[in-house]
Amino acid sequence: MGYGLKMSLALSAVVIAYLLMYSGTKFDPADVQDKKVLITGASSGIGKQMACHFAKMGANLVLTARRENLLKEVIEKCKKLSPNPTASHAYIVADMKELEKTKEVIKFSVDSLKGLDILVLNHARIPKMFDMWFGSQQNLTDLATDMDINFRAYVHLASHALPHLLKSKGRIAFVSSVAEKIPIPGVAVYTASKHAMQGFFGVLRQEMVMRNTGVSITSCMVAGTGTEQVMENLQESEGETAMDFHLADPTVVALEIVQATVARQYEVYTSSDILTSILVFLGKISPELADQLTMKAFFG
Template sequence: MGSRKALGFVALAAILGYLYMDSFDPESLADARVLVTGASTGIGEQMAYHYARAGAQLALTARSEDALLKVKIKCLELGAKKVSLLRADMGEPDARIQVVEQAVSELGGLDYLVLNHIGATPFQMWDGDVSHVRWLMEVNFISYVDLANAALPYLVQSHGSIVVLSSLTGKTPIPFAAPYIASKSALEGFFVSLRQELTMRETPVSITLCVLGLVDTQSAMKKTTGKVSLPIYPAQDAAYAVVSAGARRVKEMYYPWLSGHLNICTQIPSSTHPGDVQSG
């Protein structure tokens, strides 16, 4: 009897997760001015395509100009109103402010800041390399703070949104990724606290924290194949869930929904459907 109830809960939660994602109206993003970091590959690339299909205006940034150019061409084919490319290395502090200023100049303002880039890090046991931790925190955390700080005045004007991509490992740590997990945990602490302060000040800017499971990006697959036994989910679907959550201004989103929610609560992985909690 207990197993039947559990299966019923799983099925219901999966359906609810699907409905959460499917409630998104892409037309709400028509002409939206969107800056996406880490947009040349993986989830960032797929998010750019989803925004393009909705008719958004895009500023895309990454280190590889050649890869960005390919994304730009496809975005324009899919229906983006405008696509500006901003090549930048988020490990360089000065580049972050320049990216925001250039994006605002190119787009005439800013409605969405989508923070997605990450620094490369090995999937291995901690080897005592403190300098790598400092660099990774600079790229995966401090640069997010710099970008959000620079963009905030423009987002206040537009009543815009900050969308932050994080990881389920930032909530439930696993072995072999201590520096990466530390950076994701820092993201959650900072942006959840900042959201509370914005609410206290009645500042009309939403912050959506996106907590993702293992997604089939090239970099993730290269690191984890043959090393972990975890469900793997499509980058295209994960990107859609992020875009949807940001557009609906939810506070926190999990992809896959049931897997993330139950993993945090009970350490039991399940389902394949994204969703969110604490809507607002």
């Protein structure tokens, strides 16, 4: 198959996938009013913006992250944004590498909100760019840490929350990454954690359907987004050229996730540049060619 034909097929796949993923999605902001929502990783970036969107729609919120000073700022902003004078806004400080904290987070949330309707799993340990795998002790240490934070904590939180979500026929959203679809050199551990997440929640989604629970699970595939942490990592590794990266607006990405979650959408690919879209869907047609284009895009 010629290169031109492959590229044409890739572009066609992007268009078809877009139509399939976004057609028929029914989002009604009124569905958010008075809902009881827990968001992890909510002190900055996409999590912070999701909290603001939910607040504007009148939700009751519990936010969690490691940095209390930032959580307080987000909570105060949510209170100002909320049109609901009786809405509850609370936070709990937790480091998700401490897995025993996950049970405490869910208990605090359920006690504060008097139940739980929506669980948004968003926290992550963002990797430094191009941290190659050499099989070193540091690599293995990073593997253990990343799998705890980026995968096992998600499973623990969802497990502790499930009895409450079954009662409310609630929603789970887990924030994943297109890194799970595009094997980018230098982020092996992060990518592995996203693969594990997709595998677990994909099966859990099927089991929720089999048991007729009414609980929906939305996979949120996030591409390059200009969050504070991502920009810091890029500037550290790329210097002044970091600004050349075409990254999505966290506010837009957060709204796309909120809308997909509330609408009980199966999966959402958030805003991204055309190259990322091509690489994701070309990988389904010709993985070898997708790998070659990825190497060229990231390493010239």
